[in-house]
Amino acid sequence: MHRSSSSLPALGPFLEQQSFLADPEAAQTCPCHARAARCRAMLSDMARQSRTTLVHLSELADQALRVDWEGRAAEAYRAQVRAMDAVCQDQRIQAGRTLSLIDQEIRP
């Protein structure tokens, strides 16, 4: 069940693109630019941390599934681990989509 991070859904263009809000001259002339840039930077940082954590959780789930254990309780345990991993995957996809939408709405 091991998946490499390269095959995992990316967080969209949000993290990779240079923000149009990073124009220092524009930031000096308009008060909203600086504030919006700060918000975008905060979200960007948090999104990066979140992705790292979720990737780590998926790897942990992979290891947790390989514990030597059989029987009904073991099957319930593995079902819980798979459900947790599915939530991680879904969370990364949803986060990527939302951040892309935010970026599109910010763009003039």
Place this chain on the structure above:
Amino acid sequence: MKRTITAAPDANGYTRTELDHLTGMADRLNQAGGALATMQSQWVLTNQAICRTMPGLPALPCTQAAVPPPGHAHLPMDRMVSFCSDQARACEDLRDRLQSVADRLTRAYGLYSQAESFMDRLMGSLTSKALTVFEPIAPFMLGSIGLGLGVAKLTGHLDTSQFQEFMETTASIQQPLLTAVASGLSSDHHDPIGGLVTGPGLLMPLILAHFQGDRITMDSVQPQGKGLGEAHDIAGALHNLETLGSCRDGIPYATVAVQRYRKADGKDHWLVYIPGTSSHLDSPIGWAQNIQLMSDKASVRDRAASLRLVDQAMCDAGVRPDDPVSLVGHSQGGIVAATMASDLSDRYSFDHIVTVGSPIAHRKIQPGTWVTSVEMREELVSSLDGADNPSRSNQLTVRGRAGGPPPPGGSQTGRTVTTAGPGKESTHGMAYQQAAWADARDQNSPAVRRQDDHFTHAIEGDLQETRYYRGRLRR
């Protein structure tokens, strides 16, 4: 009232490598949960920071225009804020899931049983040190507490449920407290409680001869109903033991049962059931015999009428020295089983013993004899030895814990026991011990499976006969 019983086996029977791997796995899961908790807080703080950063945004000139001027844009404030909230909630959900996964692993393998034992030893050490200060009066203090509880119970000021609540609240300090007090009074520091009861134990035959007699009469009896059935595993044996101890099917009190199983190779294997203490004055499995059996001297233990009854029953049933024998006992019955496995190992070949609710920590059972023990954390009896059971590859102790009622919709883990009345009751009874074993079997860790498989193999074969021996004391 319904109570949920959950069990955790000792982390016995695993190699160091296996334990390190499993413990490491559980630790990583817990650490990831901690990281998610931190991340959750950070998303909340980010949310607050965004809200603080963008106050008054709608009033800024660049945002008031119908069409944003070049280089300016609308800021999706609401979407940003809700995104942060959603991320924080997702972190909390994942953290709960991780915790549940880690708990399952920990419980099934008993991974932190060693840590719990360490805490118990620490408590014991602290209690002992505290009692050293009050050593001259400590026994009187505890005696007064015990007397007070007894009087309150007898006069109706303390009902069963309240007493059980007291026992459950003090569960973690019962064992170290008993040991600490006994250590102060006894010269045997290895088994202080055993040393303490040896004196009274030596006097027991004289006392018994005067009041109830020390001579055993043993009669072969038959149940009026179906009686004990064929056992195929530990759960089946415990079911039979419960039938015997509750005197169902017209089985008299203080009756020992001996079953003979024949394997495919024609060899006989035996399974002996030993019930718990009976309060009848003429019962050889009575209160006084408990004192003798707890002694640290084999010569005192071997005088106990309950042990002599079982020995006599096995001889009469035809158990030969080389025949593999398994014993199953509740409470005093378990003490008898462990005592026979340690003291009479030169006369019988003990294959596997199962004890439920029995303090057997100090019995030196032969290495080749498998031992499976079930104890309930909240009941005092299993703690009377003042120590944890030994740890070795073929000895497993499963510790049950009585919780609250199962959640609506049924319990995902644990077995349910219904109390006789509306309040709490002692968890020493067979129903609780059986539920604890059943839950351990549900978890099915390799150690639990190994013990059960060995017992199943020990009694494999067709049941040939069940003999019932009723014992009575006479002068």
